[in-house]
Amino acid sequence: xxxxxxxxxxxxxxxxxxxxxxxxxxxxxxxxxxxxxxxxxxxxxxxxxxxxxxxxxxxxxxxxxxxxxxxxxxxxxxxxxxxxxxxxxxxxxxxxxxxxxxxxxxxxxxxxxxxxxxxxxxxxxxxxxxxxxxxxxxxxxxxxxxxxxxxxxxxxxxxxxxxxxxxxxxxxxxxxxxxxxxxxxxxxxxxxxxxxxxxxxxxxxxxxxxxxxxxxxxxxxxxxxxxxxxxxxxxxxxxxxxxxxxxxxxxxxxxxxxxxxxxxxxxxxxxxxxxxxxxxxxxxxxxxxxxxxxxxxxxxxxxxxxxxxxxxxxxxxxxxxxxx
Amino acid sequence: xxxxxxxxxxxxxxxxxxxxxxxxxxxxxxxxxxxxxxxxxxxxxxxxxxxxxxxxxxxxxxxxxxxxxxxxxxxxxxxxxxxxxxxxxxxxxxxxxxxxxxxxxxxxxxxxxxxxxxxxxxxxxxxxxxxxxxxxxxxxxxxxxxxxxxxxxxxxxxxxxxxxxxxxxxxxxxxxxxxxxxxxx
Numbered sequence: 345x346x347x348x349x350x351x352x353x354x355x356x357x358x359x360x361x362x363x364x365x366x367x368x369x370x371x372x373x374x375x376x377x378x379x380x381x382x383x384x385x386x387x388x389x390x391x392x393x394x395x396x397x398x399x400x401x402x403x404x405x406x407x408x409x410x411x412x413x414x415x416x417x418x419x420x421x422x423x424x425x426x427x428x429x430x431x432x433x434x435x436x437x438x439x440x441x442x443x444x445x446x447x448x449x450x451x452x453x454x455x456x457x458x459x460x461x462x463x464x465x466x467x468x469x470x471x472x473x474x475x476x477x478x479x480x481x482x483x484x485x486x487x488x489x490x491x492x493x494x495x496x497x498x499x500x501x502x503x504x505x506x507x508x509x510x511x512x513x514x515x516x517x518x519x520x521x522x523x524x525x526x527x528x529x530x531x532x533x534x535x536x537x538x539x540x541x542x543x544x545x546x547x548x549x550x551x552x553x554x555x556x557x558x559x560x561x562x563x564x565x566x567x568x569x570x571x572x573x574x575x576x577x578x579x580x581x582x583x584x585x586x587x588x589x590x591x592x593x594x595x596x597x598x599x600x601x602x603x604x605x606x607x608x609x610x611x612x613x614x615x616x617x618x619x620x621x622x623x624x625x626x627x628x629x630x631x632x633x634x635x636x637x638x639x640x641x642x643x644x645x646x647x648x649x650x651x652x653x654x655x656x657x658x659x660x661x662x663x664x665x666x667x668x
Numbered sequence: 669x670x671x672x673x674x675x676x677x678x679x680x681x682x683x684x685x686x687x688x689x690x691x692x693x694x695x696x697x698x699x700x701x702x703x704x705x706x707x708x709x710x711x712x713x714x715x716x717x718x719x720x721x722x723x724x725x726x727x728x729x730x731x732x733x734x735x736x737x738x739x740x741x742x743x744x745x746x747x748x749x750x751x752x753x754x755x756x757x758x759x760x761x762x763x764x765x766x767x768x769x770x771x772x773x774x775x776x777x778x779x780x781x782x783x784x785x786x787x788x789x790x791x792x793x794x795x796x797x798x799x800x801x802x803x804x805x806x807x808x809x810x811x812x813x814x815x816x817x818x819x820x821x822x823x824x825x826x827x828x829x830x831x832x833x834x835x836x837x838x839x840x841x842x843x844x845x846x847x848x849x850x851x852x853x
Contacts, residue, residue, distance in 0.1 A: 421764065
């Protein structure tokens with residue numbers, strides 16, 4: 345059980361990353377569980393009286409620079425070098441945190457299907473990831489990409505959110521692209537004719553937002569190894585852009601700071617080869633008392649930088665709120 | 669055997685799966701094409717991919733070498749690659765279609781599909797064919813119902829076919845049928 349960071353996933357599919365600002369955080373860590381404990385679902389948590397953290401989060405790319413990068417990638421889209429690309433921004437502060445307390449408070453307000461928590465000597469990860477990248481049982485495999493985010497307000501419900509997404513051509517196109525890309529990635533390792541869209545464009549509800557989601561299934565080819573699955577599916581396409589390889593190359597030449605865990609995958613591999621992995625988004629990495637929250641949203645031909653910049657903030661907000 | 673030449677696209681394996689319904693398919697990266705597979709293949713398929721045809725001189729070379737010797741199919745970038753090799757200009761379009769479902773209309777020059785038929789198809793392209801394009805035996809057989817942009821061509825003499833849209837996309841209704849027709853033409 346553990347995680348692959350972004351860099352190691354690039355290495356696996358032979359995509360190079362030029363020299364970036366490094367924090368020396370490990371590229372991936374896996375643990376062998378000694379004891380497995382099932383927790384009661386109705387756990388009650390009484391938050392501690394914590395000291396407010398005064399250190400405000402600093403963002404590494406401001407709106408001006410974000411717009412510049414955005415315009416550059418829009419040109420690349422016009423030339424056909426990429427169809428959709430996700431610019432990553434990072435929020436950082438210096439903070440000594442009690443990770444378990446943070447995680448418990450986060451799950452109380454924002455229980456996500458792929459949430460996880462790691463506490464080790466030098467680092468902790470607190471995550472409310474909503475996105476499942478791989479569920480593999482026997483020869484069945486599925487993935488559940490998210491593409492499309494809508495901020496909640498008092499007038500919106502699930503049905504209205506669905507209507508919004510359906511009518512919004514930009515969100516629809518972005519989502520379509522991801523569905524075809526995930527079908528493709530599954531097709532690399534699945535038997536022809538078995539890759540099927542089980543749920544097409546549905547809405548899921550979270551604390552601050554609605555997501556536009558699809559579910560795609562397949563049956564694995566014989567003799568597919570664990571590493572083949574990892575290489576076909578990771579890094580998860582919905583958080584990178586499309587097509588994957590050329591878009592990764594564009595991203596890696598743009599981003600000056602390493603992504604660390606962000607857009608990597610956390611999960612487990614059983615001894616029988618079954619596995620489950622998420623995509624590491626909506627996560628805090630606290631390493632040597634520096635907290636880092638990364639977010640990204642997509643540049644497609646008809647997106648605009650202000651909206652995407654704000655969408656990034658919406659995505660980070662639930663995590664930043666924990667520090668208040 | 670169908671040999672798919674992959675231009676590092678995130679849709680190529682959808683193409684491979686669709687073609688696998690009809691024949692044995694092999695697929696390699698455009699930079700690692702295997703000569704004996706090329707020679708064994710009955711059909712060569714140029715996959716979709718990022719960028720423009722001029723970025724893939726190796727694929728152009730293969731096209732020119734195997735034209736008239738094998739059935740050749742191009743999808744999206746592959747469609748443009750073939751036309752580029754035939755002397756066409758491939759240019760940026762004003763409106764860009766990525767993940768877009770639109771209607772294409774079959775015209776009278778098609779020998780495989782009935783004129784007037786409309787298909788709902790998935791599109792992922794920044795570039796398009798610059799027209800007029802007039803090369804012997806190449807007919808533009810489908811066009812975007814709205815913009816009129818070239819969406820497919822047929823060369824039934826040399827058995828060369830291309831789709832600007834993606835027959836393998838889930839956005840294309842009856843994509844299997846489109847592929848079946850050009851494979852059995």
